[in-house]
Amino acid sequence: RWWQNRRARLLCMLALTFLFFVVEVVVSRVTSSLAMLSDSFHMLSDVMALVVALVAVRFAQRTRATKKNTFGWVRAEVMGALVNAVFLTALCFTILLEAIERFTEPHEIQQPLVVIGVGVAGLVINLLGLCLFNHHGVGGHGHSHGHGHSHSGRQHPRSGPKPEQQPGDGEAALHREETSTLVENCSSSNGVGQEKLGKPCDMKDDMADLQVNGNAGHYPLDVEEVEEDSSAQLNMRGVFLHVFGDALGSVIVVVNALLFYGLWNPCPKDRPCFNPCVNNHCMENATLSQTLGRANGSEAESVPVAGPCWLLYLDPVLCLIMVCILLYTTYPLLRESALILLQTVPKQIDVHSLNSKLRTLEGVEAVHELHIWQLAGSRIIGTAHIKCPDPSTYMMVAKRIKEIFHDEGIHATTIQPEFASVGSESGRGKCEFPCRTQCALKQCCGTVEDNTAKKTEKSSSLSISCSEVVIDFPKARRTKSESIPSVKLAANTDQNEQFESSL
Amino acid sequence: MGRYSGKTCRLIFMLVLTAGFFVAELVSGYLGNSIALVSDSFNMLSDLISLCVGLSTGRIARRSRRGPRATYGYSRAEAVGALSNAVFLTALCFTICVEAILRLARPEPIDDAQLVLVVGTLGLAVNLVGLLVDVFSVCRTYTQHSVSSLNAGDSPNDQKSPEAGSEKKKEKKSEALNIRGVLLHVMGDALGSVVVVIAATIFHVLPLGNAPCNWQCYIDPSLTIIMVFIILSSAFPLIKETSVILLQMVPKGVNMQLLTDRLARVPGVSSLHEVHVWELAGGKNIATLHVKCQTSADYQDAAYQIRKVFHEAGIHSVTIQPEYIDNKTSLLLCSSPCISKACDSQLCCSQRETSLAKTNGYAEKNDGSHLGPHKDNSSSKNDIEIPIEYPLSEDGIKKVKNHDASDGKSQLSSTRL
Numbered sequence: 001r002w003w004q005n006r007r008a009r010l011l012c013m014l015a016l017t018f019l020f021f022v023v024e025v026v027v028s029r030v031t032s033s034l035a036m037l038s039d040s041f042h043m044l045s046d047v048m049a050l051v052v053a054l055v056a057v058r059f060a061q062r063t064r065a066t067k068k069n070t071f072g073w074v075r076a077e078v079m080g081a082l083v084n085a086v087f088l089t090a091l092c093f094t095i096l097l098e099a100i101e102r103f104t105e106p107h108e109i110q111q112p113l114v115v116i117g118v119g120v121a122g123l124v125i126n127l128l129g130l131c132l133f134n135h136h137g138v139g140g141h142g143h144s145h146g147h148g149h150s151h152s153g154r155q156h157p158r159s160g161p162k163p164e165q166q167p168g169d170g171e172a173a174l175h176r177e178e179t180s181t182l183v184e185n186c187s188s189s190n191g192v193g194q195e196k197l198g199k200p201c202d203m204k205d206d207m208a209d210l211q212v213n214g215n216a217g218h219y220p221l222d223v224e225e226v227e228e229d230s231s232a233q234l235n236m237r238g239v240f241l242h243v244f245g246d247a248l249g250s251v252i253v254v255v256n257a258l259l260f261y262g263l264w265n266p267c268p269k270d271r272p273c274f275n276p277c278v279n280n281h282c283m284e285n286a287t288l289s290q291t292l293g294r295a296n297g298s299e300a301e302s303v304p305v306a307g308p309c310w311l312l313y314l315d316p317v318l319c320l321i322m323v324c325i326l327l328y329t330t331y332p333l334l335r336e337s338a339l340i341l342l343q344t345v346p347k348q349i350d351v352h353s354l355n356s357k358l359r360t361l362e363g364v365e366a367v368h369e370l371h372i373w374q375l376a377g378s379r380i381i382g383t384a385h386i387k388c389p390d391p392s393t394y395m396m397v398a399k400r401i402k403e404i405f406h407d408e409g410i411h412a413t414t415i416q417p418e419f420a421s422v423g424s425e426s427g428r429g430k431c432e433f434p435c436r437t438q439c440a441l442k443q444c445c446g447t448v449e450d451n452t453a454k455k456t457e458k459s460s461s462l463s464i465s466c467s468e469v470v471i472d473f474p475k476a477r478r479t480k481s482e483s484i485p486s487v488k489l490a491a492n493t494d495q496n497e498q499f500e501s502s503l
Numbered sequence: 504m505g506r507y508s509g510k511t512c513r514l515i516f517m518l519v520l521t522a523g524f525f526v527a528e529l530v531s532g533y534l535g536n537s538i539a540l541v542s543d544s545f546n547m548l549s550d551l552i553s554l555c556v557g558l559s560t561g562r563i564a565r566r567s568r569r570g571p572r573a574t575y576g577y578s579r580a581e582a583v584g585a586l587s588n589a590v591f592l593t594a595l596c597f598t599i600c601v602e603a604i605l606r607l608a609r610p611e612p613i614d615d616a617q618l619v620l621v622v623g624t625l626g627l628a629v630n631l632v633g634l635l636v637d638v639f640s641v642c643r644t645y646t647q648h649s650v651s652s653l654n655a656g657d658s659p660n661d662q663k664s665p666e667a668g669s670e671k672k673k674e675k676k677s678e679a680l681n682i683r684g685v686l687l688h689v690m691g692d693a694l695g696s697v698v699v700v701i702a703a704t705i706f707h708v709l710p711l712g713n714a715p716c717n718w719q720c721y722i723d724p725s726l727t728i729i730m731v732f733i734i735l736s737s738a739f740p741l742i743k744e745t746s747v748i749l750l751q752m753v754p755k756g757v758n759m760q761l762l763t764d765r766l767a768r769v770p771g772v773s774s775l776h777e778v779h780v781w782e783l784a785g786g787k788n789i790a791t792l793h794v795k796c797q798t799s800a801d802y803q804d805a806a807y808q809i810r811k812v813f814h815e816a817g818i819h820s821v822t823i824q825p826e827y828i829d830n831k832t833s834l835l836l837c838s839s840p841c842i843s844k845a846c847d848s849q850l851c852c853s854q855r856e857t858s859l860a861k862t863n864g865y866a867e868k869n870d871g872s873h874l875g876p877h878k879d880n881s882s883s884k885n886d887i888e889i890p891i892e893y894p895l896s897e898d899g900i901k902k903v904k905n906h907d908a909s910d911g912k913s914q915l916s917s918t919r920l
Contacts, residue, residue, distance in 0.1 A: 037608075041601045048597070067759045069752045070779040079586075079749055086587045090594030101533055341583050341749045343783070344573040351571045369822070371574040375751070383791055383822045391799040414777070414791040414824045419803075 006057055006232065009132045010239065014050045017043055020125050024118055031114050042249055043122065045091055049084050049242040056080025056235050060376070074376040075341075077235040082337040084238030088245060088330050092323045095249075099319040106312035112261040119254040126247035133240040229377035231340075237333050245326045252318040264311055343373040346380055349408050357404050363388055363397040365420060372410060382410040387418045394419070513636060514558050521551045524629050531622040535615040538606055539702050539727045542599040543626055543695040546734055549592040550633070550692065556584030578784040579748070586745040589738045596731045596738075603724040603731070610720035616706035623703050627696035634689040691733045698726045747782070754782040757816055765812045771796055771805035773828055780818060788818040795826045802827075 024040035059076035345351050349372055358367045366387040374380050382405055388394040394417040405413045525547040532540035560580040613619055702723045753759055757780055766775055778792040790813055796802040802825040813821045
């Protein structure tokens with residue numbers, strides 16, 4: 001079912017929209033209607049939004065770490081969503097400007113019939129697009145929240161055919177920049193599937209599969225399924241909003257043209273006509289001719305007056321309403337994608353409670369540098385420094401720590417254990433690493449852990465949070481390695497030298 | 504610091520000035536029917552937005568340092584704001600381009616050349632004022648920064664002089680880049696105003712009256728298209744720069760290959776994986792990695808060295824997760840990804856593919872026997888399925904796939920097993 005593939009949908013809509021744009025341009029040349037030409041460029045902006053979304057989707061499918069991006073490109077979709085949302089806001093702004101201009105200088109619609117025809121066609125295409133992008137979550141695979149339910153797709157052996165993944169020329173170029181990759185073969189097609197237990201994994205088979213140039217490790221079906229998560233949804237929402245805005249625009253155009261066609265009394269070209277809606281200097285002539293006409297009396301009918309003026313103001317008013325609707329619907333998307341890009345904590349996670357849960361574990365003395373952020377979608381990443389009295393305590397507690405994180409939905413964690421020295425019980429020893437005060441400005445958070453909002457970056461006190469005091473096991477260290485003391489002495493500050501000598 | 508209040512004052516002044524001129528130029532552009540003036544007003548709008556972004560992100564960053572909603576603070580707001588500004592400007596340029604093309608198809612004269620001329624000249628003046636203010640402030644921050652770095656880093660400088668020296672050189676280079684960027688940007692702005700003035704002058708000097716459009720009418724749109732390209736040429740680099748930050752890419756100037764090579768060579772490190780380096784904002788680089796060591800003492804020895812390697816690479820916030828070797832897991836796989844393999848799709852990088860993972864070829868400390876107490880944290884639990892592996896073929900893979908490892912390294916690792 002090709003239509004569940006996001007890329008296919010985007011491409012299809014892209015083709016349709018571009019085609020329609022071309023048609024509109026041609027029609028506008030034929031009928032020499034400037035309004036239609038300018039309207040056709042709205043379709044072009046749609047095309048651009050689709051292109052942005054498509055590029056984002058292409059990027060985001062490369063989930064592997066590369067030399068340029070150690071996280072893979074999964075975040076591309078969030079960025080695509082942000083770009084589309086900002087783009088839409090800019091378009092709303094220009095529409096607003098146009099509407100204000102129309103208020104001051106109302107235009108009539110020339111050839112309303114043609115406009116109606118093209119408007120309806122555009123509306124149909126936009127409605128089709130809305131349908132395409134509204135149901136992106138629905139489909140055979142639906143949401144798999146990573147607990148690897150064995151979908152039918154995932155159990156395909158890796159050497160099996162991959163229908164959806166056409167390794168185009170682009171793919172090979174993509175992989176060229178990736179470093180040498182090692183695929184862990186046993187977990188290949190079985191996240192939590194049934195077949196992994198005890199099955200001797202056949203490395204040679206998978207090595208044959210691994211082509212260094214190509215689709216190595218590209219799990220097309222897996223990737224396609226699992227990724228209908230929130231980042232993909234964000235991207236599709238951006239496109240959806242664009243198409244929605246365009247549809248609204250088409251609706252306005254059609255409504256306006258219909259009303260115009262029905263109600264407007266145009267000025268016939270061959271007779272002097274009074275157009276009260278347009279303020280121009282011809283009004284005096286018009287009134288003059290009107291009085292003349294009345295004076296003559298021969299023409300029974302008065303000089304025709306161009307139709308109800310409020311019709312001319314309908315267009316800008318409707319445009320204003322449309323802008324309000326669009327901004328109202330775009331703002332949540334903008335906010336959400338911006339929050340992800342700002343590395344904020346995802347809203348379902350409460351850092352305070354997580355912190356307290358970690359602290360109350362026995363064996364954990366302190367927790368600092370706790371950072372939680374969302375990479376994209378359901379991939380949440382956490383890092384923390386855990387202070388324990390000694391390594392064996394840490395071993396006992398490590399699994400519990402990971403479980404706590406797991407329960408919150410944070411699965412990619414990096415826990416750095418720190419061990420208190422015998423001498424320093426305050427828990428915050430001096431950092432004996434090269435990153436001292438001079439690096440304080442360049443550390444992500446070079447402040448004391450309690451969230452006092454001082455400008456402590458600029459303070460010169462040694463409040464560096466990378467407080468790992470490596471003073472324990474002095475005997476073991478000295479017997480183990482010969483080079484360590486010399487290294488430490490060379491790089492220590494004076495304070496740490498005192499520590500060493502006291503031991 | 505006192506600098507903040509002065510800067511804010513200046514920012515607000517520029518803000519008000521720019522906003523006023525934006526409105527004036529926009530209105531005059533529509534009244535006078537000059538597209539060039541309208542596009543220049545959009546340029547000013549973008550400047551206005553960037554000023555607002557600068558002000559508000561400065562305020563946000565200062566106010567809420569690290570709350571429960573954002574563990575890194577909001578220092579990235581500037582990058583997001585800059586990206587939004589650049590995209591906004593690009594979209595506006597797109598619409599201006601469209602209008603210019605329409606104008607070329609159906610030319611219209613500039614109606615009120617005097618108004619356009621006057622406003623255009625005033626806009627040029629405002630741009631020049633902005634240029635002076637900007638250059639002034641950049642110069643001031645540059646000198647202040649260099650002074651402060653001299654103050655903070657004098658004592659360790661004696662020991663670390665080569666590194667500190669290179670860092671200061673990097674700072675100087677980045678400051679110079681900053682100045683150049685600002686200059687380019689303001690020159691682009693000024694160029695836009697110059698274009699407007701040219702077009703209006705032509706219409707002023709050679710008034711068209713009621714005659715049909717001649718060559719004069721084509722000047723406005725064509726110059727506008729040129730201006731659009733100038734504007735875009737300053738917007739695209741900004742987009743690229745902020746993308747590097749926002750997409751969590753490896754910051755410029757960090758060579759992952761070199762870095763991982765150096766890290767793998769640290770004594771005590773058997774292998775490392777899940778190496779991530781990214782830039783938070785404004786030169787603050789963050790790294791996390793997992794290292795596999797034989798013993799806890801190995802780890803503690805290695806930790807210092809690892810941080811040193813990172814420090815030399817310019818990365819000062821590092822979180823290291825130690826893992827201890829057991830023979831059940833491959834050296835290149837994470838021993839403790841999460842508590843079960845079911846979470847694989849939600850890991851930041853799938854555990855099924857280990858790229859950028861390296862083994863330490865110089866394994867002088869690795870002696871086959873692995874110490875009991877330092878077992879791997881997660882291996883004892885049943886819910887983690889550790890794949891069975893064939894050590895020989897693992898080496899085979901290393902030989903074949905690990906292009907970066909020298910042959911010597913793979914030889915050593917095979918002797919270990």
